């Protein structure tokens with residue numbers, strides 16, 4: 556069963572949509588032999604700092620070891636579970652086209668389809684989310700340093716996801732390689748945008764399901 560690769564700018568709402576897709580597919584596969592997995596940086600405890608090139612010398616950037624190690628961990632986690640009975644949602648930046656190609660080939664090797672779910676969001680909107688997270692972290696540091704303890708659970712932030720350092724965030728946006736549905740590895744391509752309401756998201760998930768698991772789905776042959 557398919558490998559669903561999310562892609563989008565940092566803090567564009569990928570994990571939110573990945574969870575919605577997970578809920579949608581959980582309902583769809585209930586009572587079938589299929590299993591569902593959600594693999595992400597968070598599920599593998601990969602820090603946002605691994606993508607940070609600001610501390611890496613310019614000549615060594617293409618070999619950024621921490622990001623390479625993170626990709627190896629993600630690749631291993633996907634490979635371990637991907638099969639014709641397992642659906643894998645890969646929530647992450649997945650911003651390098653060569654990396655998406657590699658994942659596509661991995662899926663093909665186990666004769667299962669892959670597809671891309673692109674999370675569309677303006678740069679400004681995504682940046683606002685990261686800045687809110689940075690402000691939240693700053694407030695937490697100040698709170699820790701102050702004499703007034705805050706034990707009230709209502710003061711605890713509801714969003715606890717790690718923020719990107721501003722230079723890391725900017726650089727990831729710069730490095731982002733948009734999916735191209737004309738290529739084998741970026742297709743089929745489905746897109747959900749920030750403003751899509753529940754109904755629109757469901758329609759997109761319905762078409763995604765139809766393409767990867769419906770009656771008309773493409774059968775993967777080893778030599779394709």
Ligand code: ADP
Nearest residue numbers: 565566567568569570571572684714716749750
């Ligand atoms: P990413 O996984 O790309 O870093 P998240 O899914 O963690 O992004 O979303 C970042 C923040 O934006 C979260 O606080 C989330 O609740 C909010 N968010 C995400 N998508 C939407 C949306 N479509 N509409 C409103 N808020 C959203």
